Amino acid sequence: MHLPKRRQLLKASALALAAPAVLRRPALADGKAINVAAYGGVVNDQLTKFFAEPFAKETGIKVTFGAGTSLALAKLQTMSGGPAQWDIINLTGSEIVQAAKEKLIVPYDYSIIDASHVPPEYKEKYGIKFSLFLFVMCWDRKKIPDDKAPKTWAEFWDTKRWPGKRSMDANISDGSTLELALLADGVPLHKLFPLDVERALKSLDKLGRDNIVWYNTNQEPIQQLTSGAVSLATAFHGRVLLADKAGASLGFTPDYAGVSGNYYCVSAASANKTEAFKFLNYMLTDVKGDVEYMKATAYAIPNTAALPQLPKDIYDILPTNPALKDKVFIKSDAWWAANLDKTVQRFKEWQIGG
Template identity: 45%
Template sequence: MTQPTTPISRRSILRTGAGAALAVPFAGSLLTSCSTKSTSTAPANKTVTVTSYGGSYNDQLTKTILKPFEKKTGIRSTLLANTSLAALKTQVHSGDVQWDLVELTAPEYVQAVNEDLLEKFDYGIISDKGLPSYAKAEYGIKYLSFLFVMAWDQKHIPDGQAPKNWAQFFDQGRYPTKRSVYGQLSDSSVLEAARLAEGIPFDKIYPLDVDAALRYLAKHPGRDKLIYHTANQEPVQQLTSGEVTLSTSFNNRINAARKDGARLNFSSSNGVLAGDYFVVPKGSRNKEAAFRLMNFMSNDADAGADFDQTTNLTLANTPALAKLPAAVADTLPTSPKLAESILVRDDEWWAKNLKATEQRFKLWQAGS
């Protein structure tokens, strides 16, 4: 992939490759890229319309989850690639709800709850036995999770000499080199990493002291020792090219690069967990089918493991761990072995403070 000309978030990467085909036709449905409607005329709860971000990710979601779900239940799925909080809101307010299961970012989820746009999840239909503790919410499930981690180039930093915590990662004396950090605060947890480096315990990170985090970064490693990336593929490019030897990244990106032969590694310990939600719009005519799909996604071990291995992402499905190699399973945010050593990003704090924090961060980057 070429270097981006504009900032790209984690989720926009999922759209890559969608091209003009913004809808993935599944089970016979034919949809256009500009439509927000399902064309299904099936009886209620015999079909479910899902919206996500498109590209190869939608193809993978169809293969690993939706097709096996149909085979097991007989419920057909239509997968769209035009997910949008604005469109969800329009459908709910108009009373013409066409979507049944909608992918939202964490801040969008908080906003949708606050605006009363969502159905409560029915945990009588959805078993929570397969869900990690962080994933279950009243109006949705954080079904997809990422770990913001410290990564290194094994050619220059052997695993035995790699940083074991954020204080070591930022220690300029220990690693006299520049570091690449993610500059998009909507996804980046570099400020949390700075507070963790100062020894602040997990339960005291929020409300986030932004100024304290920036003061730490100004000294460790120093403002001039930081390179900022704005797209998910950049850390892998920077590490493999030798531009940097240390970088923040996401666990799935480094795992994918390792599969391709890159000599990179990362530490899940002290990672910061974030993720996307699946929600059901208020007024969905197929909400029972949507809940049954969420139950399948959360508890079917084979489907969950296939999803994790195919996408290099992590489904909120703990039974899948037993189907994966231990070397992989133990690094995933769903692993019970990591429960006490990762920080769960506070979605409500970021939903309220993102804009102001982004402005403060940009001023700091500029030297103000």
């Protein structure tokens, strides 16, 4: 099964995740305990610290986070015929669409979940985008100072003003290469979907095949920037922050970035749906925990009530920042779920055709 790089991002994010390959199984939920299949590593530690432990103290409901989440796990639970081992499963955007079609998950109970502080663009029938992250343009500050860096994707495409190769994501469904190509060609942010794939490929032709270095893992563009192989790249913003914490000098802008996020979904086979929804409500509404999580990760929880308590350096780069609302686009999970195979195939044909 293809493992989306958005999942890889959170598994090996700015917090150096290390999720195990084999799923760790906690005890079965007993009505006062729920189990969450997530990513493992440091992120699970933070979710436990900021949400699970205080929630347990407040409600008496124990929450255990495990690793190895996937659409396959959601399917396995419904096929078993018994109560779900995992009450909540973290799914990517395309996975939640498929899981809903196959009735592997249940709609959110908005009589329990208070979504009054959730921007409507992040609220769906079967979940709310959580831990939002950005796909951005970034640069090597040693070669391009922040005030001289491209400000738009049309400028990123300008090889006369900024000569040299661009490092770009070959995984078009999880990165936003086609969307960025359309922005560079003049398509407005709010009119990206449905994607005009052929126009996007023609835009990449304009950039020039010889000016593109394709990457397949999230760390490659960072390595290429820091090694001097390229001076401009596309990347997930958490990778840039991690590199700078480690001593690199990379810049990025949240403007015109693609917004992605995963969903915590309640299994249709869960015997603890009410408790699961109560915990999800806690994660989405507890201001103190949300602030600490966003400070630790620089990924957004869509609770606007928490925004005023964030430091400026974090607030400025969160997609939920009102100042960025009309400067970022949200990847359409529904479009990609419906068009994934044929679009990936067409992109590969274009690459070979060069």
